Amino acid sequence: MPTLPPLPMRRFGPASAAPPVPSDPAARRTDWATLSRLLPYLWQYRLRVLVAIVLLVGAKLANVGVPLLLKQLIDAMTVPPGSPAALLVVPVGLLLAYGALRLGNSLLNELRELVFAKATHGAARSIALKTFEHLHALSLRFHLERQTGGMTRDIERGVRGIESLVSFALFNIAATLIEVLLVLTVLATRFDAWFAGITLAALFCYIAWTVWVTEWRIQFRVQANQFDSAAHGKAIDSLLNYETVKYFNNEQFEARRYDESLAALRRAQLKSRSTLSLLNAGQQLIIATGLVAMLWRATEGVAAGRMTLGDLVMVNAFMIQIYIPLNFLGVVYREIKQNLTDLDKMFTLMDRPQEVADAPGAPALQLSGPPAVRFEDVRFAYEPARPILQGVSFEIPPGCTVAVVGPSGAGKSTLSRLLYRFYDVQGGRVSIAGQDVRGVTQQSLRRAIGIVPQDTVLFNDSIAYNIAYGRPGASRAEVEQAARAARIHDFIAALPQGYDTQVGERGLKLSGGEKQRVAIARTLLKDPPVLIFDEATSALDSANERAIQAELRAVAAGKTTLVIAHRLSTVVDAHEILVMDAGRIVERGTHTALLAAGGRYAGMWALQQNNGENGL
Known part of the structure; x- marks a missing residue:
């Protein structure tokens, strides 16, 4: 010895x-700060972003051209009845152009979605992967204190929020603003300033009301997220420990705890829904007032001879094209705020400092x-x-x-x-x-270092996978050799599916001794x-x-x-x-x-x- x-x-x-255990910041970061964290991930696909913006502008130009062409079509029909030009030249050409603009708008929008899809999905994948890697890099202290169900729900909502946020912000709000600018330009150059003034006033009131009410309502979304994560966390924790629940006959106790979280979630959701009705009612009032004012001004212009019937139709078409997207702008803005809240939760996980981190320039162990x-x-x-x-x-x-x-x-x-x-x-x-x-x-x-821990937890996969986890890429022969050394090969070979037998959640399909022998084999394979x-x-x-x-x-x-x-x-x-x-x-x-x-x-x-x- x-x-x-x-x-x-x-x-x-x-x-x-x-x-000290780092805690989540008490206050949420600003929306601009959250967006600034997202932009670098999108900038990796800047060429696709620029092409998508060009296609977006092209689609809006085609969309604005539709009412202009419709005006020409209406005014062209004022030629004397029976005129060959009315039947053969002007209407046919304008109708074909009208159809081409409609089709062009749809095709450009679909092409834009196709071009930009790789950017949105790629950014979501990058952020999700970085969050996953960061969570694995956090210390054991964090993982012993975490709520797995709530944390995974935060990540799920954050990833889903990235795609919705980009789509809503770029292709709804930005697209609507571009269209409003184009329409205002047409109205200001073709008619008097009242048309542009009424449109701007209605737009300002609509946006101010939407922003003010939505900012007030966001607290209910935050509360709903917290209650949702808490309910999900309790459900996951209870299901993972179902044996303990059954040992102590506490199924009803767990159901009551879960129901309490669901009741709190329901109350927050009801508050959110009732305030949404207030938001929608105000938006519809503003839209209706703006439409009536515009049509009154246009009708007066036609009666006074300052405008044609085609102008009246064009103004009405413009208002419909503007206010239909505006009608959804409240929903879009609300979704953006909710997505920013969800994304902020995921960025908060990413920002959690590592208690144990490599020193800058640390070498490998020799x-x-x-x-x-x-x-x-x-x-x-x-x-x-x-x-x-x-x-x-x-x-x-x-x-x-x-x-x-x-x-x-x-x-x-x-x-x-x-x-x-x-x-x-x-x-x-x-x-x-x-x-x-x-x-x-x-x-x-x-x-x-290799370890055989006292409490062995296995992945919900096959026995072969769990043994090979000690050295990913090991051959089946090496896995079986490690199993023989751990005295578990005969047991595995006697199973109907052999090494492909699934061990269940945390390896619960195996006994304590069988799990421990799998852990020994895994460490022996790592060598x-x-x-x-x-x-x-x-x-x-x-x-x-x-x-x-x-x-x-x-x-x-x-x-x-x-x-x-x-x-x-x-x-x-x-x-x-x-x-x-x-x-x-x-x-x-x-x-x-x-x-x-x-x-x-x-x-x-x-x-x-x-x-x-x-x-x-």
């Missing part, structure tokens, strides 16, 4: 308080064989008032196995989390091969230089535990291994055993030496022997 070199004690200063792992005066607390590790120091020499035992809450599993750098230490240092884990990239660090066994055989029966312990010892040969255990019989062959209590190492030595010392370890051993928990 190799001897362990003495470990020099080095103090890095007092432990600091645990970093290894040339089994490394030494050192914990030097490590201090850590999840919460400032509750310290977990208080000056822990030990070393695992290259290729050796060190076991950590002790009561629950002693800080054993925290060691593996710090080694993986799920959290940063608040005092001291953790190093691999002399390299501080805070100074290397997290990817290279975690690539060098890293550093291994962590965190109660790796706690869910196995005694016979399988003995068999797998032999396999684990063979696999750990030549690797630097940290074993966290409750059953002492699993660590008797460790090169050194550390006994932890209340965040400190209270004893250390080999199994034989610790028994001879008659201390804490010897008492634990005797207790487990008396209870028959060590399997001896």
Whole structure:
């Protein structure tokens, strides 16, 4: 058995308080700030955006040309009855031109949608992917505190909101404004200023009313989103833990909790709907007033001889073309505000700072064989008032196995989390091969470590997929070899679908021991230089535990291994055993030496022997 070199004690200063958990900003960012975050993603497709804008302008020019042509058609029909020009030349040519403008408007709009589709879907994909990657980069603290259902709903609404937002903002509001400008130009140049003035006044009143009421109503959308996310989160949480619900006969309790969230959502939605009726009524009043004023002015002009019947028809057609889109402008503006609210929620997730981040220019972890792992005066607390590790120091020499035992809450599993750098230490240092884990990239660090956790969670996929997750791209033969080493191949081969058997949500179709053996196989397939066994055989029966312990010892040969255990019989062959209590190492030595010392370890051993928990 190799001897362990003495470990020099080095103090890095007092432990600091645990970093605060970043919280969502209390106030929503401004709409312009949200839009400015979106624009760079669209600018990647700037050529398509510019082509879409050109097609949009072309479609609106064709649309404005329709009333002008309709005026010419009406006025042309004032020629004497029976004139060949009336029947053959003027109406036919104008009718064909009228149809061409109508068709051109539709074709340009469809072409615009086709050109711009790649930009909208591409931007949505980029933002969704960046959000997904950022969520995986956040610390374990965030994921332990998150509400999965509510978070996924925020992402879903945000992605859906991107496509709607771009479509509404560019192809509805911008298109309507372009058309209004064109119509105002025609009215101001062809008729008196009253026509342009009435149109502008109605437009101003309409937009002011829509913006004012919608800004007031947005609070109900925010509330509805919050209640919707809360209801969705409770439903997902309850369904994921359905076994616990059934164990305690709490189906009705869960239904009441869900119904309370749905009732709150319903109240917010009813407020939103009632205020929508107020918004729509005001908009219709403004539109009706503007239309009556315009037609009155046009009718007066025809009666006075200043305007023709064709002018009257043209003015009416212009008003219809303007006010029909304006009629939807309230809906569009409301949708834009709602989409901006949804998008802001997703950007808030993207802006959540990383508690654990790579240092700028951090290099990859460099290894040339089994490394030494050192914990030097490590201090850590999840919460400032509750310290977990208080000056822990030990070393695992290259290729050796060190076991950590002790009561629950002693800080054993925290060691593996710090080694993986799920959290940063608040005092001291953790190093691999002399390299501080805070100074290397997290990817290279975690690539060098493999773990069999106490609580194994599997993906809702096949057994082969879950084993191969240890090394994506591994061949089926390598997967089966790892399964044999974990003593689970025979069980898998006996299943009707073999390695293609689906394991269910979180692997619940498998027993605890079967899941743990899949986890062992997955880690064996990864074959890293550093291994962590965190109660790796706690869910196995005694016979399988003995068999797998032999396999684990063979696999750990030549690797630097940290074993966290409750059953002492699993660590008797460790090169050194550390006994932890209340965040400190209270004893250390080999199994034989610790028994001879008659201390804490010897008492634990005797207790487990008396209870028959060590399997001896």
